[in-house]
Amino acid sequence: MLLIHCPYCEEDRSELEFRWAGEAHIARPENIAAITDEEFAEYFFLRNNEKGLTYERWRHIHGCGRFFNAARDTVSDRFLMTYKAGLPKQSIPPAEEATAVAEEKTVETWEATEGDAR
Amino acid sequence: MAKSKTDASRTLPLAGFHGGSSTVRLEAAAPAQRISLRASADDVPALSGALGLDLPVKPKTSATANGRTALWLGPDEWLVIDEGTVSPGGRLMQAAASSGVPHSAADVSHRNTAILVSGPGAARAINAGCPQDLSLTAFPIGACSRTVLAKVEIVLLRTAEDAFRVEVWRSFSDYAFGLLAEGAQDAAL
Numbered sequence: 001m002l003l004i005h006c007p008y009c010e011e012d013r014s015e016l017e018f019r020w021a022g023e024a025h026i027a028r029p030e031n032i033a034a035i036t037d038e039e040f041a042e043y044f045f046l047r048n049n050e051k052g053l054t055y056e057r058w059r060h061i062h063g064c065g066r067f068f069n070a071a072r073d074t075v076s077d078r079f080l081m082t083y084k085a086g087l088p089k090q091s092i093p094p095a096e097e098a099t100a101v102a103e104e105k106t107v108e109t110w111e112a113t114e115g116d117a118r
Numbered sequence: 119m120a121k122s123k124t125d126a127s128r129t130l131p132l133a134g135f136h137g138g139s140s141t142v143r144l145e146a147a148a149p150a151q152r153i154s155l156r157a158s159a160d161d162v163p164a165l166s167g168a169l170g171l172d173l174p175v176k177p178k179t180s181a182t183a184n185g186r187t188a189l190w191l192g193p194d195e196w197l198v199i200d201e202g203t204v205s206p207g208g209r210l211m212q213a214a215a216s217s218g219v220p221h222s223a224a225d226v227s228h229r230n231t232a233i234l235v236s237g238p239g240a241a242r243a244i245n246a247g248c249p250q251d252l253s254l255t256a257f258p259i260g261a262c263s264r265t266v267l268a269k270v271e272i273v274l275l276r277t278a279e280d281a282f283r284v285e286v287w288r289s290f291s292d293y294a295f296g297l298l299a300e301g302a303q304d305a306a307l
Contacts, residue, residue, distance in 0.1 A: 009177045014249030016266050062266045064192035
């Protein structure tokens with residue numbers, strides 16, 4: 001079972017208690033009435049959907065109910081770190097990052113085995 | 119059928135349910151008053167004074183005093199249970215209102231019901247559907263948490279070494295009771 005560290009409960013909890021809540025650190029434009037449609041679309045609809053290290057919002061919905069931010073590797077599904085909502089983007093500890101990069105190479109991905117990238 | 123308004127009686131959500139095994143006892147808890155309380159950290163002392171117990175501020179802890187129990191659910195959220203005799207008017211709501219500080223209190227006495235799980239197999243029965251570590255080191259007496267029991271959300275409170283209170287929404291209570299009954303059977307194997 002995948003365990004996720006909740007920064008509010010200060011404990012590792014089962015993934016069953018959590019919900020994914022989209023990409024993190026997307027700031028709402030302060031002059032939202034003045035921006036163009038393209039700029040609004042960029043802010044409102046378009047997401048990076050990165051492969052590898054991503055910053056995401058998660059919610060401990062069946063626990064303390066709080067939203068928080070997490071750095072996750074979307075290839076290996078490893079959570080590198082979690083931190084409280086409202087904090088600026090945190091840098092990932094080098095040791096964690098090295099482990100994640102090494103792990104990515106051992107994960108059997110669809111692209112490597114089935115996809116066009118083979 | 120009730121002859122008049124005064125003959126009407128309330129049917130409890132888990133009336134008539136029974137289950138358990140040689141190592142687990144399952145009971146429907148008596149009706150209780152409950153409030154869902156939200157407040158900021160600054161207002162905790164005033165609310166604690168008004169409710170007559172110290173609202174816990176550490177994760178996964180609860181506090182009990184004067185027949186009331188306050189369960190930490192989140193950094194600004196508590197479930198307060200008063201197991202005294204149920205009287206109309208909502209003593210907990212009145213107590214919270216008398217604190218004089220900004221807060222949100224919602225009476226959830228009839229939204230929730232509770233199942234008391236006890237016996238040497240109690241933790242195993244709950245773990246049939248709940249992913250939390252219920253060992254005494256990770257979940258000591260007095261520990262509480264909102265979590266999941268299979269497909270429903272519960273609030274779990276350890277009242278003794280081998281006894282738990284499972285707070286569950288009343289419409290989910292037959293599911294939760296049935297699942298715990300299955301877990302109780304498995305715990306006795």
